[in-house]
Amino acid sequence: MNNLLTVRNLHVKAGNFALQNINFNLKHNDYMVILGPTGCGKTLLLESIAGHHTPNKGAIIMQGKDITKLPPEKRQLGFAYQDNPLYPFLSVRENILFGARARKLESDKQTLRYMEQLIETMGLTHLLERPPHFLSGGERQRVSLARALLTRPALLLLDEPLSALDPQTRLLIQNLLKEIHHKEKLGIIHVTHDFTEAMHLGTQIILIKNGQIEQVDTPRDLFFRPATPFAAQFLGRKNITSHKTRQPTGQASLKCHDGQIIRSSPNCWPVFVDSISFNGSYVEILCSGNGYWKVIIPLTKWQDLNLARGDTLQLSINPEDINISSSESHMEQPGVSL
Numbered sequence: 419m420n421n422l423l424t425v426r427n428l429h430v431k432a433g434n435f436a437l438q439n440i441n442f443n444l445k446h447n448d449y450m451v452i453l454g455p456t457g458c459g460k461t462l463l464l465e466s467i468a469g470h471h472t473p474n475k476g477a478i479i480m481q482g483k484d485i486t487k488l489p490p491e492k493r494q495l496g497f498a499y500q501d502n503p504l505y506p507f508l509s510v511r512e513n514i515l516f517g518a519r520a521r522k523l524e525s526d527k528q529t530l531r532y533m534e535q536l537i538e539t540m541g542l543t544h545l546l547e548r549p550p551h552f553l554s555g556g557e558r559q560r561v562s563l564a565r566a567l568l569t570r571p572a573l574l575l576l577d578e579p580l581s582a583l584d585p586q587t588r589l590l591i592q593n594l595l596k597e598i599h600h601k602e603k604l605g606i607i608h609v610t611h612d613f614t615e616a617m618h619l620g621t622q623i624i625l626i627k628n629g630q631i632e633q634v635d636t637p638r639d640l641f642f643r644p645a646t647p648f649a650a651q652f653l654g655r656k657n658i659t660s661h662k663t664r665q666p667t668g669q670a671s672l673k674c675h676d677g678q679i680i681r682s683s684p685n686c687w688p689v690f691v692d693s694i695s696f697n698g699s700y701v702e703i704l705c706s707g708n709g710y711w712k713v714i715i716p717l718t719k720w721q722d723l724n725l726a727r728g729d730t731l732q733l734s735i736n737p738e739d740i741n742i743s744s745s746e747s748h749m750e751q752p753g754v755s756l
């Protein structure tokens with residue numbers, strides 16, 4: 419029994435929206451991130467695994483047992499959701515203990531030690547006696563996460579659990595989640611639309627588009643080998659274009675827009691600088707010539723270039739940096755060089 423969770427051919431309808439044909443496996447110590455744009459069905463998928471929606475078709479198998487029809491409380495999962503519903507009449511301490519108490523773990527020494535650790539790492543010590551309505555959004559998220567972790571579930575479901583945190587606390591809790599996942603061999607499914615968070619945490623990423631899985635891959639493969647134009651765009655690829663490939667003499671070439679520009683031998687062509695914009699640590703240059711191109715230059719290299727709008731540049735692309743999917747091609751940003 420290798421898989422902690424198997425989702426097989428799952429179809430779930432919610433109003434006019436539908437999740438369709440969802441298939442994936444989660445191994446025992448996978449950290450699975452569900453990624454995708456707003457409204458694509460991430461929460462619906464997570465809530466279906468949790469048992470809050472009845473599938474129209476398909477099965478959810480956990481540790482070899484079919485849980486498709488089990489109510490949420492019988493699935494032995496831990497949850498921390500985006501809007502952190504905490505029990506309003508209980509203190510923070512009581513809220514954290516709630517799930518453990520329901521599982522009769524509240525006097526268990528190991529659980530109490532773990533609780534102390536969680537409280538300290540999450541910076542909750544000074545909040546323990548407060549009622550939830552005196553907490554900030556970020557504090558509520560941390561309490562909700564501590565409560566979920568304390569139940570020591572086999573599988574933890576997280577829906578945007580860090581969205582209300584400032585960048586520093588967010589990184590701290592991300593690292594904590596990573597450490598807990600590693601130490602406790604805890605299976606985690608984590609919903610986010612933040613690609614950086616997905617890359618940092620995930621061992622596997624499911625990318626969803628309009629209720630269907632677009633790609634399931636490791637973060638590295640998803641990033642370097644996006645399978646579709648949608649995946650390439652979502653992952654921030656700067657140059658995406660349609661193409662025709664030809665291999666007249668055994669040498670691959672790529673015809674983009676109006677002209678044939680990429681060959682497996684070195685390539686170079688003139689482009690005009692249409693606009694230059696500064697963006698934190700890098701400069702983005704929009705160019706035209708044989709199509710439209712975005713060139714990204716680190717700020718540190720920019721000063722030596724002395725470039726202005728209307729200038730002409732020679733553009734070349736390293737063929738190895740081109741990613742071609744079955745229907746279209748994606749020029750990876752690091753491959754565009756001046």
Ligand SMILES: Nc1ncnc2c1ncn2[C@@H]1O[C@H](COP(=O)(O)OP(=O)(O)OP(=O)(O)O)[C@@H](O)[C@H]1O
Binds near residue numbers: 433457462611
């Ligand atoms: N109970 C419901 N009844 C009707 N429509 C629903 C229901 N639950 C979700 N939907 C619809 O299903 C679609 C997917 O919703 P979902 O919350 O899963 O998106 P999401 O990917 O998590 O988005 P976000 O990143 O904005 O949280 C949305 O169009 C939503 O309005």
